[in-house]
Amino acid sequence: VPPRDLEGVRVVVSAGGTREPLDPVRYLGNRSSGKQGYALARIAAQRGAEVTMVAAHTVALPPPAGVHEVHVSTARQLGEAVRSAAAGADVVVMAAAVADFRPATTAEAKIKKSDDTPDPTITLDRNPDILAGLVRDRRPGQVVVGFAAETGDASGSVLDHARAKLRRKGCDLLVVNAVGEGRAFETEDNAGWLLRADGAERPIPLGSKSQLAIAVWDAVAELRAR
Numbered sequence: 001v002p003p004r005d006l007e008g009v010r011v012v013v014s015a016g017g018t019r020e021p022l023d024p025v026r027y028l029g030n031r032s033s034g035k036q037g038y039a040l041a042r043i044a045a046q047r048g049a050e051v052t053m054v055a056a057h058t059v060a061l062p063p064p065a066g067v068h069e070v071h072v073s074t075a076r077q078l079g080e081a082v083r084s085a086a087a088g089a090d091v092v093v094m095a096a097a098v099a100d101f102r103p104a105t106t107a108e109a110k111i112k113k114s115d116d117t118p119d120p121t122i123t124l125d126r127n128p129d130i131l132a133g134l135v136r137d138r139r140p141g142q143v144v145v146g147f148a149a150e151t152g153d154a155s156g157s158v159l160d161h162a163r164a165k166l167r168r169k170g171c172d173l174l175v176v177n178a179v180g181e182g183r184a185f186e187t188e189d190n191a192g193w194l195l196r197a198d199g200a201e202r203p204i205p206l207g208s209k210s211q212l213a214i215a216v217w218d219a220v221a222e223l224r225a226r
């Protein structure tokens with residue numbers, strides 16, 4: 001039986017991947033299935049929270065019981081829906097994979113290939129950073145949780161990048177997923193680390209996305225109890 005430690009707590013969870021349209025039939029997107037966000041919404045509701053889930057594109061998933069759903073497509077739509085729900089929320093969790101960039105223009109008609117004109121180039125504009133805006137405008141006492149999908153590279157490990165992101169974004173809790181090679185995106189399982197703004201760090205062992213959601217809500221409940 002799940003604990004009822006989030007009874008009456010107003011929660012917003014974002015889920016899935018945004019799509020940024022190029023023309024009526026094409027878009028720039030990402031591999032997010034929505035499974036992690038849906039698990040977070042479902043578990044929070046089971047623990048007594050009043051949950052609004054803002055979902056971008058996902059694979060077909062059963063609606064989480066007792067959760068108010070808002071469906072969106074682009075990063076800017078997701079930002080508007082999350083911002084408006086966050087205005088009355090105690091906790092916001094950004095599990096959605098949000099496009100950092102969108103095509104600078106969306107063609108009204110399908111882009112055609114032609115032998116007479118040069119091949120097109122896609123110019124990108126930067127999308128607003130929703131998480132940074134949530135942190136900036138947060139209500140007193142509101143807990144803001146970010147996710148970080150990271151790959152290690154020559155300039156640092158997954159954790160190095162994540163620690164820098166936590167400082168940059170200023171959220172209370174950052175859930176770090178190492179991604180790539182069939183990890184985190186689209187899978188049934190997930191693993192990672194929980195980084196807290198006060199420097200506390202905890203690994204989350206590989207398990208189901210529901211288990212990761214439980215670890216996140218445990219950490220949120222702990223922060224709220226302080």
Ligand code: PMT
Pocket residue numbers: 016031032033034035036037075094095096097098099100127128129130131132145146147148149150177179184185186187209
């Ligand atoms: O959906 P699944 O298939 O189950 O996969 C789950 C997941 C891997 C997508 C999920 O666990 C995850 O890591 N989500 C965040 C992915 C991501 O976009 O990470 P990021 O490092 O690019 O962004 C960092 C944080 O800023 C995230 O909380 C993101 O929601 C937020 N963000 C990003 C860009 C932007 N313009 N605005 C934002 O708020």
